[in-house]
Amino acid sequence: xxxxxxxxxRSLSNMLARAVVTGxxxxxxxxxxxxxxxxxxxKDNIEHLEPYGFTAAPHLGAEGIAVFPDxxxxxxxxxxxxxxxxxxxxxxxxxxxxxxxxxxxxxxKRGRLIEATTDRFIVHATTKIxxxxxxxxxxxxxxxxxxxxSTMRQQFNGHDHNDGNDKTGKPNQLMGGQE
Numbered sequence: 291x292x293x294x295x296x297x298x299x300r301s302l303s304n305m306l307a308r309a310v311v312t313g314x315x316x317x318x319x320x321x322x323x324x325x326x327x328x329x330x331x332x333k334d335n336i337e338h339l340e341p342y343g344f345t346a347a348p349h350l351g352a353e354g355i356a357v358f359p360d361x362x363x364x365x366x367x368x369x370x371x372x373x374x375x376x377x378x379x380x381x382x383x384x385x386x387x388x389x390x391x392x393x394x395x396x397x398x399k400r401g402r403l404i405e406a407t408t409d410r411f412i413v414h415a416t417t418k419i420x421x422x423x424x425x426x427x428x429x430x431x432x433x434x435x436x437x438x439x440s441t442m443r444q445q446f447n448g449h450d451h452n453d454g455n456d457k458t459g460k461p462n463q464l465m466g467g468q469e
Contacts, residue, residue, distance in 0.1 A: 304361035309336075309354045309368060316347045323348075323368055325356060331363075338368040349373060349391060 312332065313324030321338040336356060340346075348354075352373040358366040376391040382400050389395040394408045413419060432439040446465040451458040 307356045309356040311348050311352045
């Protein structure tokens with residue numbers, strides 16, 4: 291009886307393990323990790339099961355939870371990988387964030403506010419981008435394929451018209467509300 295209880299206890303204790311990522315293959319159909327477990331136990335090609343629509347390539351040293359069905363350590367899966375070194379801190383209750391180790395983040399904040407932080411933001415849209423908003427603001431320049439909005443404003447504000455041999459005066463209303 292004691293031997294059976296000891297085997298059951300060993301199987302149960304082998305079902306879950308804290309893991310440290312020591313290698314990664316993110317090119318595989320299911321991301322595969324190499325992990326270190328307790329007592330210098332290394333496991334190769336452990337499947338990292340990720341939620342649908344989300345993926346991340348964790349840094350070496352990130353921590354995870356490994357699950358070994360039936361306590362059999364020959365085939366396991368990693369359910370969660372976290373990295374406390376880069377986790378955003380100070381979110382309010384209910385806020386959600388996506389972030390990187392470089393400081394980029396998208397935070398869904400309280401008050402229905404989304405805040406994106408990065409050095410460069412690129413949108414790939416094959417048809418169009420639509421802003422359904424009463425106001426679009428920016429602190430920098432607006433540029434399209436032929437020039438900038440401030441260059442267009444300067445050209446408009448400085449233009450005149452040839453009216454026969456005479457030129458008309460400058461426009462009475464300047465573009466951009468400048469008067």
